[in-house]
Amino acid sequence: MEHYRTHLLVCAGTGCVSCGAFKLKEALEKEVARQKLQDEVLVVTTGCNGFCERGPILMVHPDGVFYQRLKVEDVPYLVEEHLIKGRPVEKFMYVPPAKRTPVPKMADIEFFKHQRLIVLRNRGRIDPEKIEEYIAYDGYEAMAKALTAMTPAEIIAEVTAAGLRGRGGAGFPTGKKWALCQQAEATPKYLICNGDEGDPGAFMDRSVLEADPHAIIEGMVIGARAIGADKGFVYIRDEYPLAVKRMGIAIQQAKDYGLLGEDILGTGFSFDLEIVRGAGAFVSGEETALIASIEGQRAYPRQRPPYPAQHGLWGKPTVINNVETWANVPSIIRRGAAWFSGMGTMTSKGTKIFSLVGKINNTGLVEVPMGIHLRDIIYGIGGGIPGGRDFKAIQIGGPSGGCIPKELLDLPVDYESLAKAGAMMGSGGMIVMDEDTCMVDIALYFLRFTQEESCGKCAPCRIGTRQMAGILARIVAGEGSDEDLKRLEELALTVKQGSLCGLGQTAPNPVLSTLRYFRDEYQAHITDHSCPALVCKSLITYFIEPEKCVGCLLCLKNCPTKAISGELKKVHVIDQALCIKCGACFNVCPKKVRAVSKYTGAKGRALAGRAEQPVKP
Amino acid sequence: MTSEPTAVELVVAKYHRQKRALIPILQDVQDACQWLSSETLAEVARELDLPVAHVWSVATFYKSFSLEPRGRHRCTVCMGTACHVRGGAAVLEHFERKLGIQAGETSADKEYTLERVNCLGACALAPLAVVDGTYYGQMTEIKADKILETLRDGKEEA
Numbered sequence: 157m158e159h160y161r162t163h164l165l166v167c168a169g170t171g172c173v174s175c176g177a178f179k180l181k182e183a184l185e186k187e188v189a190r191q192k193l194q195d196e197v198l199v200v201t202t203g204c205n206g207f208c209e210r211g212p213i214l215m216v217h218p219d220g221v222f223y224q225r226l227k228v229e230d231v232p233y234l235v236e237e238h239l240i241k242g243r244p245v246e247k248f249m250y251v252p253p254a255k256r257t258p259v260p261k262m263a264d265i266e267f268f269k270h271q272r273l274i275v276l277r278n279r280g281r282i283d284p285e286k287i288e289e290y291i292a293y294d295g296y297e298a299m300a301k302a303l304t305a306m307t308p309a310e311i312i313a314e315v316t317a318a319g320l321r322g323r324g325g326a327g328f329p330t331g332k333k334w335a336l337c338q339q340a341e342a343t344p345k346y347l348i349c350n351g352d353e354g355d356p357g358a359f360m361d362r363s364v365l366e367a368d369p370h371a372i373i374e375g376m377v378i379g380a381r382a383i384g385a386d387k388g389f390v391y392i393r394d395e396y397p398l399a400v401k402r403m404g405i406a407i408q409q410a411k412d413y414g415l416l417g418e419d420i421l422g423t424g425f426s427f428d429l430e431i432v433r434g435a436g437a438f439v440s441g442e443e444t445a446l447i448a449s450i451e452g453q454r455a456y457p458r459q460r461p462p463y464p465a466q467h468g469l470w471g472k473p474t475v476i477n478n479v480e481t482w483a484n485v486p487s488i489i490r491r492g493a494a495w496f497s498g499m500g501t502m503t504s505k506g507t508k509i510f511s512l513v514g515k516i517n518n519t520g521l522v523e524v525p526m527g528i529h530l531r532d533i534i535y536g537i538g539g540g541i542p543g544g545r546d547f548k549a550i551q552i553g554g555p556s557g558g559c560i561p562k563e564l565l566d567l568p569v570d571y572e573s574l575a576k577a578g579a580m581m582g583s584g585g586m587i588v589m590d591e592d593t594c595m596v597d598i599a600l601y602f603l604r605f606t607q608e609e610s611c612g613k614c615a616p617c618r619i620g621t622r623q624m625a626g627i628l629a630r631i632v633a634g635e636g637s638d639e640d641l642k643r644l645e646e647l648a649l650t651v652k653q654g655s656l657c658g659l660g661q662t663a664p665n666p667v668l669s670t671l672r673y674f675r676d677e678y679q680a681h682i683t684d685h686s687c688p689a690l691v692c693k694s695l696i697t698y699f700i701e702p703e704k705c706v707g708c709l710l711c712l713k714n715c716p717t718k719a720i721s722g723e724l725k726k727v728h729v730i731d732q733a734l735c736i737k738c739g740a741c742f743n744v745c746p747k748k749v750r751a752v753s754k755y756t757g758a759k760g761r762a763l764a765g766r767a768e769q770p771v772k773p
Numbered sequence: 774m775t776s777e778p779t780a781v782e783l784v785v786a787k788y789h790r791q792k793r794a795l796i797p798i799l800q801d802v803q804d805a806c807q808w809l810s811s812e813t814l815a816e817v818a819r820e821l822d823l824p825v826a827h828v829w830s831v832a833t834f835y836k837s838f839s840l841e842p843r844g845r846h847r848c849t850v851c852m853g854t855a856c857h858v859r860g861g862a863a864v865l866e867h868f869e870r871k872l873g874i875q876a877g878e879t880s881a882d883k884e885y886t887l888e889r890v891n892c893l894g895a896c897a898l899a900p901l902a903v904v905d906g907t908y909y910g911q912m913t914e915i916k917a918d919k920i921l922e923t924l925r926d927g928k929e930e931a
Contacts, residue, residue: 170895174908208897356853359894394800394837395893435796435835438891452795454834513855513896520897551854585896587854601857605891611834714914716870738870739863740914 160198162239164188165215165280169204169366170359170398172211176228177201180212183231191235203367205280206521207267210250215262215280222262223248253517253539267518270537272499274507275483276523278368284402287409290370296415298489302378303423306489308338311382315485317493319505324350324441324478325556325582326658327504327571330485333475336465338383340473347380347388348469348476352446354393354438355554356605358585360509361479363521365392365399368483369406373416373429375485380427383475388427389450393434403431438555438609442657443476445611456613457657478583480509500526504570514551514587517542524569531565534588545590549673553582555602555609556662558669559595578669580662594691595674596681600628602666606659617660620651624667631678633694634685641678645671686757693737697760700741702727704751711741711752732764780805781813785820792821795831799838808839844879844886846924848872850912851901853892861900865889867914868902871921885924 166172166181184199205213210224221244223234230248237243249258250265259265273279282289290296302311316331337345349372353361365372376388390407392400407429410416418426432450439445440455447469449455468474484506488496497505504526510533513519517539524533530550534540541547549559558579560567567573571581589598607621627644630636648664655661671678680686687695700711700720707725719735722728730741742752755763784801788794798817803809809832818825832838850856850865865876868887874880876889895901898910904920 170908171897171910174895174898174910208895211897353894354891356857356892357855357896358892359896362894393894395890433797433800434837435800436837437835449796450793452793452831454830511896513899514858519855554854585854587858589858593858598854598858601854609891716867738866739860740867743860743863743914 160196162197162219163217164197164199165202165217166199167203167205167211167213167215167280168201169206169208169211169363170396171204171208172213173398175211175225177212179228180214180226180231183228184214184235187231187235188239191240193235193239197239200283201285202280202282203278203284204363204521206276206363206523207265207518208521209519213280216244217281219244220261220263222250222260222265224250253542266539267520267522267537270528270532271523272507272525273523274487274496275364275371275480275509276367276521277487278371279363280367282368284367284369285405287370287406287413287415290368294490295370295486296374298486299374299377299415300421302381302489303421303425308382308384311378311489312338314493315382315488318488318496319493319500319503320481320484320488320496321504321571322478323480323484323508323581323584325553325580327581330477330481333465333477334379334382336463337473337475340466342472343384344387344472345383345385346469346472346474347376347383347385348443348446348450348474349376349388349390349479349482350441350443350446350476351390351392351396351399351479352434352441353396353479353583354441354609355556355583355585357513357551357554357587358511358583360511360521360584362393362396362399364479364483364509365396366402369399369403370410371483371486372403372479373406373410375482376429377416377420377427378485378489379475379477379482381425383473385475386427388429389432389469390429391432391434391440391446391450394436400431400433407431437611438605439611439657439659442659445657446476447474454611456611457659459656480584501568501570503572508569508581508584510569510584510586512538512586512588515541515545515590515593516588526570527568529565530560530567530569533569533586534565538588541588541590543590545592547588548591548593549589549595551579551587551589551598551666552585553580553665554585555606556580556658556665557582557585558665559589559598559673560669561673563673578665578672580665592689592691594687594689595670595677596628596632596687597689597691599667599670600625600632603628603663606663610659610663614654614656614660616651616654617656617663620647620654621660621663623647624651624664628667631681632687632692634681634692636678636682638682640682641671641675680757684757686760688756690754690756695756695760696737697732697755697764698730698735698737698739698741699753699755699763700728700730701751701753704749706749706751708746708749710744710746714740714744716740781816781820785817790821792823795821795823795828796835799828799832803838808842810840841879842883844883846885846905847888847903848885849888849890849893849903850876851891851893851895851899851903852889853894853896853899853901855896855899856892856901859899861912863914864900864902864912864917867917868921871917 214223320330321327445455445457464474603625705727712720745752818828879886
């Protein structure tokens with residue numbers, strides 16, 4: 157094998173690819189060749205680094221220098237300075253928010269510094285389309301150990317002792333699930349990897365599938381050996397084409413190497429893996445619905461028990477685990493249960509990947525030890541809230557989760573604490589919200605989502621979510637009443653208790669948690685007909701401040717309904733009767749001018765020339 | 774023009790006429806034919822020896838199946854939570870106004886189809902739109918106008 161003095165690691169996750177990672181790679185290769193460095197420098201593509209907002213990302217190995225937001229035009233200068241003259245280029249480096257000095261090394265950047273990588277251990281350092289690179293970093297070692305030196309009972313005991321719990325959201329102990337399935341008498345048995353990551357705001361499964369597909373395959377072979385399965389399925393969301401492609405390549409390579417398929421490693425153990433593409437239904441992330449989908453049916457959930465571990469795919473015992481859960485297994489077997497359970501809290505062991513998105517400076521994927529405090533994630537890793545705004549809430553767990561307010565920032569992140577606070581681990585989406593986010597609007601957003609995605613099989617979920625969304629829509633329009641809040645709470649309880657599957661049982665959580673922590677915001681919509689966050693269209697008025705407007709015509713030109721009148725260098729005015737409140741004027745008004753304001757409540761109504769609405773008793 | 778039955782037959786044969794492969798079969802047929810007509814669905818049912826009602830139940834349940842012809846250009850606006858808090862709804866409304874169609878519709882000249890999706894898992898790029906397979910992050914009204922202009926210019930040249 158040839159040796160290169162430097163590796164240029166170009167991140168090729170979906171985020172970076174959309175910002176031009178492949179063009180960057182091409183340009184780097186060209187420039188490296190032009191400078192005749194091709195025998196010393198190798199350009200490689202890797203899986204997602206997680207710092208997606210900074211894409212395209214380039215890591216220089218072994219220097220550890222981290223470059224971000226590179227353009228093709230930057231390449232000649234970068235190659236000349238860093239690779240020929242040995243001077244890392246400061247202007248392409250990451251500068252922390254509100255600071256001026258760039259941070260050259262990846263290991264020193266706050267976003268990466270506090271992370272603890274198990275599942276994402278290979279991120280940014282291996283090419284996911286080359287099995288050799290996975291093997292070079294101890295890949296398939298755990299599988300070899302499990303197949304040659306451990307009995308199925310020992311594997312299950314190890315996973316149980318490690319305290320691994322399902323990373324898909326519910327947190328069921330993985331070892332217990334495997335043991336149930338192993339003890340079931342019926343054969344054949346099946347394994348499923350649940351990669352139907354439907355929670356809006358979560359993308360860790362996509363990233364793991366794209367960045368380290370072999371870790372999932374290895375985990376599944378170990379699981380197959382433990383429960384005695386000879387066939388498995390990797391179910392991947394249709395919206396993730398790159399993940400489907402990379403998993404396909406990985407399965408083929410593993411088969412070519414004798415690490416998957418017939419007689420693995422000559423041990424006589426056989427296990428085959430097949431990819432199933434989802435077809436766009438949120439409910440198919442629920443395990444019994446996913447099984448129906450693999451069987452070629454509509455993704456309708458069914459009553460549990462019996463659990464899939466006893467009665468699953470085609471009625472046979474089936475273990476179904478989430479992508480992240482499977483990817484934890486090789487490290488547990490390789491390094492042992494004691495090492496794994498040394499991280500985390502009493503009840504939640506190991507690490508968890510979160511996607512940190514929304515109103516946050518450092519957006520991206522982070523893997524942190526269980527038990528870390530929310531504050532450390534948001535202000536340490538995430539770098540706080542952009543634009544000098546104030547933190548308001550963090551939404552955890554997607555449509556099944558809840559909003560956690562500022563007062564609970566010191567909450568440790570583990571399954572139990574989150575559930576107690578009215579949220580849930582879910583798949584690990586963390587959406588940060590600032591004072592410009594309306595909590596009633598967020599509750600409505602999630603309820604509309606679950607209502608749309610409800611499969612319709614059971615009445616509490618089908619009808620209940622529709623009624624709840626209807627009430628919320630009324631409140632957001634300023635037409636709600638106190639009675640509505642009571643009804644909302646009653647309905648929430650009915651839907652929670654009466655629904656068949658996890659989708660319905662957790663659908664009310666976004667409403668319940670916002671009612672619990674942000675009731676005053678609901679009240680403001682109902683009694684004052686105002687939206688304190690200035691979001692809900694029916695309750696706000698756009699107004700051009702005459703003393704600030706410089707008459708630049710920008711808002712006038714961008715107004716879709718021609719509601720703005722004015723001339724160059726003369727104050728512009730919004731015709732409130734024509735205004736559709738799209739916010740285009742607000743968005744295009746130059747930052748230095750900021751002449752467009754939003755008002756709500758009595759002042760907003762006065763500016764809009766609307767009569768004061770009688771406050772309902 | 775290739776006739777649709779051939780496409781169905783090819784795909785069904787590729788999956789060894791397995792009934793359980795109905796979903797991947799419909800996906801591949803849709804890739805070949807752009808959309809699923811009632812004739813196509815009947816053909817799939819016949820080939821797999823499944824009730825037509827069952828094939829319809831599956832085709833109407835999953836969102837990735839289109840039972841109407843789609844436009845030449847596909848604009849998809851992400852409505853995930855991260856996109857929502859960063860102004861995704863305004864982006865979608867802008868597309869709706871500019872194209873004169875609602876989300877889920879195709880323009881009368883069959884040039885554009887506008888779709889909303891619940892999350893594309895590229896939340897760091899929020900708000901996000903995908904036009905003809907290309908991801909556009911940090912979308913604004915002005916950016917959307919530029920993209921649509923490029924599509925229109927392409928149309929005039931063609």
